[in-house]
Amino acid sequence: MVKKQELVRMLVEALSFEEVTVSGRLVTFLREVKGSGMDETTRSEIERKLGRMLEESIRHAKMLTNMVKRVMKSEQGEF
Amino acid sequence: MNKASSKRLLTLVEEILEQEKRAKELYEEYIRRIEDSSIVKGLRLILDDEKRHITLASEVLGLIKYGSRYSRVKNGLNKFSETMSTLISCGIENYLKVNMIVLKNLVNEKGFKCIYVAVNKPVSSLVDAFRREGVDTEKLSFIECTTVGTETEKRILVKPDNLTDVSVRISRLIRATSGRKFIYLDAISTLYVFNPDKKVERFAHHLVSNARLKRTGLILIVVNEEIENRSIAVLTTFCDNRIEL
Numbered sequence: 001m002v003k004k005q006e007l008v009r010m011l012v013e014a015l016s017f018e019e020v021t022v023s024g025r026l027v028t029f030l031r032e033v034k035g036s037g038m039d040e041t042t043r044s045e046i047e048r049k050l051g052r053m054l055e056e057s058i059r060h061a062k063m064l065t066n067m068v069k070r071v072m073k074s075e076q077g078e079f
Numbered sequence: 080m081n082k083a084s085s086k087r088l089l090t091l092v093e094e095i096l097e098q099e100k101r102a103k104e105l106y107e108e109y110i111r112r113i114e115d116s117s118i119v120k121g122l123r124l125i126l127d128d129e130k131r132h133i134t135l136a137s138e139v140l141g142l143i144k145y146g147s148r149y150s151r152v153k154n155g156l157n158k159f160s161e162t163m164s165t166l167i168s169c170g171i172e173n174y175l176k177v178n179m180i181v182l183k184n185l186v187n188e189k190g191f192k193c194i195y196v197a198v199n200k201p202v203s204s205l206v207d208a209f210r211r212e213g214v215d216t217e218k219l220s221f222i223e224c225t226t227v228g229t230e231t232e233k234r235i236l237v238k239p240d241n242l243t244d245v246s247v248r249i250s251r252l253i254r255a256t257s258g259r260k261f262i263y264l265d266a267i268s269t270l271y272v273f274n275p276d277k278k279v280e281r282f283a284h285h286l287v288s289n290a291r292l293k294r295t296g297l298i299l300i301v302v303n304e305e306i307e308n309r310s311i312a313v314l315t316t317f318c319d320n321r322i323e324l
Contacts, residue, residue: 001114010109017105022098029091036084042147049135050095056128063121071118079115 007071007079015064018057026054088143096136103129141183145176148324152180155322159185161259164287164297166314169324171304175208177324178265181298182214185261191218191296192260194252198224198239198269220256222248224270239273242282249286253293261296262286267314268305280313287317 030050033043071079106126113119141149152167159165169177185191197205202221209216224239237244249262270279283299290297299318301311315321
């Protein structure tokens with residue numbers, strides 16, 4: 001069980017991790033792999049895998065944002 | 080791809096892999112602490128994705144290190160089981176990389192124990208190379224085909240021209256190894272240097288049947304430059320699957 005304020009802090013920490021740290025690193029990687037001179041087959045496979053990770057990290061950020069909104073609006077003190 | 084570019088991409092993907100592992104730990108901790116069912120449900124969905132991301136990032140790491148051959152070996156081993164025999168034929172330039180990809184996949188990721196029959200290289204140098212690449216060497220037992228050296232508990236010595244002895248030693252090690260296991264014969268093509276073709280092929284046929292009977296997977300490595308196409312064709316007919324690189 002965690003208090004409302006603590007839960008908001010935890011969710012915001014996760015949100016920042018998904019939105020800034022993970023997504024940022026994935027975007028940098030995808031940009032650099034384009035100009036790396038890697039063979040086409042390997043590069044497209046890497047882009048497909050990391051592209052999927054990026055899409056899902058963005059979706060995680062949206063889910064976490066909705067959770068934060070819901071917790072903030074709630075009158076519950078503990079979760 | 081040049082070396083600097085490859086090194087930079089490797090560093091980046093290693094960082095991504097570490098971040099995904101950290102994210103997994105973070106969500107696991109949250110799920111332990113939070114009791115609200117609707118928040119926990121959402122976090123579980125994210126956690127499932129994070130676990131998949133760890134696999135995806137590991138695969139990307141393999142692709143950068145080993146190129147497209149990584150996917151070919153990995154896809155070829157998707158259905159590998161304790162009753163399956165697989166022949167992997169490769170050129171001399173891919174040979175060492177193939178060893179690492181197979182061992183990392185079957186030993187590190189799938190948890191198989193490995194009975195490694197080393198025909199080409201001394202076990203001491205193989206162990207050093209495997210440790211450098213992060214292969215879990217605790218799950219490996221070795222039979223070394225050599226004419227010199229001293230036997231230890233983890234290193235059994237046999238002469239490469241005595242295939243009956245090789246078979247006997249493999250059978251003993253199968254009995255002594257518990258759990259899911261496979262034999263990795265590196266490389267059967269080198270046995271053609273020490274033995275007549277027919278003798279190696281009889282040995283391979285016996286090994287395939289014996290391994291299946293004892294529920295032990297089998298990987299035979301063939302270095303294309305070492306044998307004739309006819310021999311590769313014969314070995315292929317014995318096995319359930321062939322991966323060609």
